[in-house]
Amino acid sequence: MRYMMNAMRMNLRRAAQYRASFLMQICSQIVMTGGDLWAMLMLLERYGRMGHWEGREILFFFGAMHLVFSVTEMINRGLGHFGSSIRSGAFDTMLTRPRRLLTQVLLSELDPRRVGTMAVGITAMAVATALIGIEWTVWKVLLLLWSMTATVCLMLGLFLLEAVICFFSVQSIEMVNILTYGGRQTCQYPVDLYPDFIRILFTYVVPVALCLQYPVSRVLGRPMAAGIPDGLLWLCPLAGPGFLALMTLFWCFGVRRYRSTGS
Amino acid sequence: MSEPLIRAEGLTKRYRRSTGGKGLTGFFGRSTETVDGLVDATFRVEPGEIVGLLGPNGAGKSTTVKLLTGILRPDGGSCSVGGLVPWRDRRTYTAGIGTVFGQRMQLWWDVPILDSFRLLRDIYRVEETAWKNRLDELAEALALGDLLNVPLRQLSLGQRMRAELCGSLLHSPKLLFLDEPTIGLDAVSKLNLREFLLLERERHGTTILLTTHDMADMQALCRRVLVLGHGRLLYDGSLHDILQRYDTRHEVRCRFAGEPVWQDIPSSVALRRDEGEWELSFAPHAIPADEVLRLILAAGRIEELTLKEAPVDEMVAEMYNALHLS
Numbered sequence: 249m250r251y252m253m254n255a256m257r258m259n260l261r262r263a264a265q266y267r268a269s270f271l272m273q274i275c276s277q278i279v280m281t282g283g284d285l286w287a288m289l290m291l292l293e294r295y296g297r298m299g300h301w302e303g304r305e306i307l308f309f310f311g312a313m314h315l316v317f318s319v320t321e322m323i324n325r326g327l328g329h330f331g332s333s334i335r336s337g338a339f340d341t342m343l344t345r346p347r348r349l350l351t352q353v354l355l356s357e358l359d360p361r362r363v364g365t366m367a368v369g370i371t372a373m374a375v376a377t378a379l380i381g382i383e384w385t386v387w388k389v390l391l392l393l394w395s396m397t398a399t400v401c402l403m404l405g406l407f408l409l410e411a412v413i414c415f416f417s418v419q420s421i422e423m424v425n426i427l428t429y430g431g432r433q434t435c436q437y438p439v440d441l442y443p444d445f446i447r448i449l450f451t452y453v454v455p456v457a458l459c460l461q462y463p464v465s466r467v468l469g470r471p472m473a474a475g476i477p478d479g480l481l482w483l484c485p486l487a488g489p490g491f492l493a494l495m496t497l498f499w500c501f502g503v504r505r506y507r508s509t510g511s
Numbered sequence: 512m513s514e515p516l517i518r519a520e521g522l523t524k525r526y527r528r529s530t531g532g533k534g535l536t537g538f539f540g541r542s543t544e545t546v547d548g549l550v551d552a553t554f555r556v557e558p559g560e561i562v563g564l565l566g567p568n569g570a571g572k573s574t575t576v577k578l579l580t581g582i583l584r585p586d587g588g589s590c591s592v593g594g595l596v597p598w599r600d601r602r603t604y605t606a607g608i609g610t611v612f613g614q615r616m617q618l619w620w621d622v623p624i625l626d627s628f629r630l631l632r633d634i635y636r637v638e639e640t641a642w643k644n645r646l647d648e649l650a651e652a653l654a655l656g657d658l659l660n661v662p663l664r665q666l667s668l669g670q671r672m673r674a675e676l677c678g679s680l681l682h683s684p685k686l687l688f689l690d691e692p693t694i695g696l697d698a699v700s701k702l703n704l705r706e707f708l709l710l711e712r713e714r715h716g717t718t719i720l721l722t723t724h725d726m727a728d729m730q731a732l733c734r735r736v737l738v739l740g741h742g743r744l745l746y747d748g749s750l751h752d753i754l755q756r757y758d759t760r761h762e763v764r765c766r767f768a769g770e771p772v773w774q775d776i777p778s779s780v781a782l783r784r785d786e787g788e789w790e791l792s793f794a795p796h797a798i799p800a801d802e803v804l805r806l807i808l809a810a811g812r813i814e815e816l817t818l819k820e821a822p823v824d825e826m827v828a829e830m831y832n833a834l835h836l837s
Binding site for chain 2: 255265347
């Protein structure tokens with residue numbers, strides 16, 4: 249626990265070493281995500297609604313997805329750079345330290361700059377809440393928190409998958425990025441707007457819809473045409489932690505292989 | 512005889528390396544060959560020893576270190592260090608060892624080294640006062656006092672290496688691994704480092720395993736060496752003895768008052784005139800040194816005399832040659 253706190257402080261201090269660059273990167277990220285938001289608002293202004301979703305509802309989906317993704321990115325940077333950690337020997341160093349490897353990898357690089365995109369996500373959600381006039385109940389808040397946490401797990405699982413691939417191949421495979429960054433771009437909008445194969449991909453293969461969008465649609469008090477049985481609302485997000493657990497097993501397998509094949 | 516700290520029996524590690532192949536076949540069906548990292552190495556290390564690993568590049572030194580630090584898992588044989596198996600009991604085991612790799616830094620690059628030391632305190636779960644005392648001791652011995660608040664990236668190479676050493680010793684490990692710790696260091700830094708290591712061992716009984724290509728380091732620190740080549744352990748014993756074996760030529764240079772008269776120079780001694788000085792070179796196993804001295808004394812009145820041993824690097828090169836390592 250103390251290790252965790254201290255590692256966080258350390259990452260903050262590292263960022264603070266380059267204050268100007270830190271602030272500029274936060275700004276640039278706000279501008280980039282803000283650009284996405286802007287484009288969406290333009291579309292919605294032109295068309296008013298998409299499918300059976302109103303503009304302000306889509307704004308809420310957008311905010312939730314970006315908030316989830318920026319929290320993930322804040323944590324997962326160590327996984328994102330895992331290929332270079334193996335090449336530079338930083339991973340060998342972790343092997344000689346008396347802590348869980350995954351803990352060390354995650355804590356080695358936290359990314360405080362993501363507060364910028366987090367702020368954009370939260371703002372979008374807040375504005376949408378006001379526009380829609382959501383009546384918050386304890387259950388709605390809990391459902392939203394649970395589903396967002398589960399989605400962070402899901403995304404971490406994907407980045408973990410990408411990291412494990414580094415054990416087997418020197419080059420990280422861009423395929424996974426289609427699912428992570430592609431997932432973020434796609435799932436800013438409700439999946440039932442998309443053609444079947446994309447909807448199925450992000451519901452059952454990479455279950456962003458199960459973890460996030462389906463519960464969010466219930467928070468908004470709207471049905472979601474994704475073909476998910478209604479009674480399983482609270483269970484659906486389990487797909488996220490489940491996926492992460494599976495990838496953690498895969499990770500352990502990768503570590504075993506690494507230690508028996510050499511560097 | 513005390514219980515050995517490190518006990519390795521038949522330790523073996525092989526790597527698979529892809530041989531590439533050509534064109535499309537290389538892309539699809541990749542052929543691999545097996546490379547010996549370490550084969551059937553058996554050795555022991557007693558607590559408090561400083562042992563050097565010696566051998567040309569690719570001989571298996573790093574593999575040995577990686578196996579003993581638990582980074583790699585062997586293909587055969589066994590190894591226990593203080594009753595633990597490095598790769599199996601990784602988290603318990605690594606709490607009691609320290610590692611320094613001259614080729615890469617283990618502290619955090621961007622932050623003051625004190626911050627790194629604090630994080631290491633938490634990683635190794637060192638108790639606060641114990642950590643403080645240890646840090647004071649190490650900072651003094653390594654002259655780090657004024658540098659604690661400087662980020663690692665602003666330190667010179669020598670300062671960085673001292674900081675690395677400090678970091679690797681904060682949790683008071685009983686066993687320290689040093690992989691080429693003096694690489695790139697200037698003479699003064701090297702001397703300080705050696706002095707520090709000897710002091711550390713004297714104070715805390717730390718066992719040290721060291722790889723280096725710097726023979727002066729070896730001579731200053733290690734009484735015992737393991738010589739590796741092509742993944743095999745070729746020699747385990749005193750550094751002095753193995754060097755003697757390959758100490759093929761000694762040289763004596765002398766200057767005489769007046770012209771010397773050489774008598775009965777045997778064929779095992781090569782005599783050469785160099786400006787105003789004379790140089791005699793001989794193989795110590797062919798003719799004893801005192802015999803050579805007697806010849807010199809008989810030749811005339813000596814003004815100056817120096818005895819040169821063959822440089823250690825040459826002896827090592829000779830040894831690698833004899834062992835077919837080069």
